[in-house]
Amino acid sequence: MQQYSYYPGCSLHSAHKGYDMSCRAVAEKLGCELIEIEDWNCCGATIYMSVKEITSLAIASRNLALAEQYPRDVVAPCSSCFTVLSKANRYLKNNRELDQKVNSCLAEAGLHYGGGVRVRHPLDVLTNDVGTEIIRTYVEKPLAGLKIANYYGCQIVRPERGFDDRENPTTMDDLFESLGAENVYFPMKVRCCGGMLMTTYEEVALKLSKELLECALENGADCIATTCPLCQMNLESYQDKINRAFGSKFEMPILFFTQVIGVALGIDEKTLGIDKNFYRCKKLEEIARSTAVAAGNGKPAPELVEA
Amino acid sequence: MKIEDIRTPGRLTPKESELRVAFLEQVGVIPGGEKIKACIQCGTCTGSCPVSYAMDVPPRELIALFRAGDMEALLKSKAIWTCASCYACQTRCPAAIKITDVIYALKRTAMERKIYSAKFPVHSLADSFMKSMFRFGRLNEPRLMVYYFLKSGFWKAFSYLPLGLKMAGKERIEYRASKIKDIKGLRKIMKAAEKLDMPIEYEVKPYREEAVGYKAVG
Numbered sequence A: 001m002q003q004y005s006y007y008p009g010c011s012l013h014s015a016h017k018g019y020d021m022s023c024r025a026v027a028e029k030l031g032c033e034l035i036e037i038e039d040w041n042c043c044g045a046t047i048y049m050s051v052k053e054i055t056s057l058a059i060a061s062r063n064l065a066l067a068e069q070y071p072r073d074v075v076a077p078c079s080s081c082f083t084v085l086s087k088a089n090r091y092l093k094n095n096r097e098l099d100q101k102v103n104s105c106l107a108e109a110g111l112h113y114g115g116g117v118r119v120r121h122p123l124d125v126l127t128n129d130v131g132t133e134i135i136r137t138y139v140e141k142p143l144a145g146l147k148i149a150n151y152y153g154c155q156i157v158r159p160e161r162g163f164d165d166r167e168n169p170t171t172m173d174d175l176f177e178s179l180g181a182e183n184v185y186f187p188m189k190v191r192c193c194g195g196m197l198m199t200t201y202e203e204v205a206l207k208l209s210k211e212l213l214e215c216a217l218e219n220g221a222d223c224i225a226t227t228c229p230l231c232q233m234n235l236e237s238y239q240d241k242i243n244r245a246f247g248s249k250f251e252m253p254i255l256f257f258t259q260v261i262g263v264a265l266g267i268d269e270k271t272l273g274i275d276k277n278f279y280r281c282k283k284l285e286e287i288a289r290s291t292a293v294a295a296g297n298g299k300p301a302p303e304l305v306e307a
Numbered sequence B: 001m002k003i004e005d006i007r008t009p010g011r012l013t014p015k016e017s018e019l020r021v022a023f024l025e026q027v028g029v030i031p032g033g034e035k036i037k038a039c040i041q042c043g044t045c046t047g048s049c050p051v052s053y054a055m056d057v058p059p060r061e062l063i064a065l066f067r068a069g070d071m072e073a074l075l076k077s078k079a080i081w082t083c084a085s086c087y088a089c090q091t092r093c094p095a096a097i098k099i100t101d102v103i104y105a106l107k108r109t110a111m112e113r114k115i116y117s118a119k120f121p122v123h124s125l126a127d128s129f130m131k132s133m134f135r136f137g138r139l140n141e142p143r144l145m146v147y148y149f150l151k152s153g154f155w156k157a158f159s160y161l162p163l164g165l166k167m168a169g170k171e172r173i174e175y176r177a178s179k180i181k182d183i184k185g186l187r188k189i190m191k192a193a194e195k196l197d198m199p200i201e202y203e204v205k206p207y208r209e210e211a212v213g214y215k216a217v218g
Helices: A017-029 A045-049 A053-067 A079-094 A096-107 A122-130 A132-137 A171-178 A202-218 A229-237 A239-246 A257-264 A282-289 B014-029 B033-038 B044-048 B059-068 B071-076 B088-092 B099-112 B121-136 B141-152 B161-169 B183-197
Strands: A002-006 A032-036 A073-075 A147-151 A223-226 A254-256
Touching (some): A017 A032, A017 A254, A053 A096, A122 A171, A122 A257, A147 A202, A202 A239, A223 A229, A223 A257, A239 B161, A254 A257, B014 B033, B014 B071, B044 B059, B044 B088, B059 B071, B121 B183
Parallel strands (some): A002 A073
16 A cells, blocks of 8 residues: 655645545545644745745745655645645755755754655646556546536646646546546636735736636536645635626536545545535536446456446 | 936946845845846746736836846836746746746845835735744634734725635634644744844945946936
């Protein structure tokens, strides 16, 4: 059984419990063990990085130092945590002076970070460690007929080239295709949703989010699948505000990609935290209610049943 | 630009050169930050930016202004606070300039110089973030919002009320802030790092005739 150090981050413990629940459920089903980093702290997020550099790197590195005690990769589902942790990793590797400064701060708490941790995103783990071919064998409820707009957001594919292309990532598309879903044409898959501008410069962020929803709706998507808690928050919770501001009538369900995968793997909706979302995806609920097909569970795949 | 800042071509005013040093110090931290020199002014960054339409100085002009020697206008611009950190410019830049990180460097320089008031939204959000981090080691969203509204204007809180109620209905609000176990250690780390983050004091030279090369008007 593959083991990973799990870094949930603050938002997965509060406003986005559904992401946390579905990540854990899917990992368990696919035979990966997520071991939460003990006594982790907030990563500092994007806003801190832009304001105080060394402090933000030091608090991010504390988590990496804690994770370094075990020979496991760190899995960070929140896009912001993922970027900040990988950025801290990269900066310390490239700038020795910075590395010394940060480690002198860590030494105050008796910690040291040597730079030996790999930071990964669940999407990366699912496609590259587990593999779509294996995931396919676990499918109990094929997502036939579900039209998904895959929204990657900014921070898992940029700034450095990671596990996927920066302009046209396809890992999530491949994943859903192997689960039997239909990926709609969604050219805005890496366009910004507004991020934290939603609190500091609302009118701009509302426009950006509205454009995304519009694009998904026009291309006939039943739901948007996302990898980022902040994108989910902006697109889902602010839909009321967007409707008021632009006179639109969006009721687009925004799901975490792990929730969609979870349904296909036959995990029930409560465990995946889908009931915590504001908008219900009727098509996905239909699939969840359908009878399960016998799954291979790791053995060669039985052909997907086309509906 | 004030009258005493008028300068001969090719020479920088003391204030300008001082701001430049401060800014370049921040840029120096970025791996590959020195590539800012390689800008070809193609405008790919402005074209890729989803929020450039709302910026007073779009990304290409930011670098042009830096080159032209008007750091003050650069640091005073609203544009650096409009950036949503999506990194679209940075990935597409043909000269591999780390534009988003350069904008971060500008933000830090502007904050360091106190060009923006503490009531400024980004500043107060960052401060509130810091407060929550220092107390608990983790971010508590309701508390963050309360701190933020107290700082940036209380009336704003009312427009967030419906959303808060909706979130509460779905059990998506964590009221109890949980402290991490080694909060003392984290506080020590933060205090030590804050000291290193303190602005470096540069010598500000008073205006002298020789510095400009001619007697200023008046």
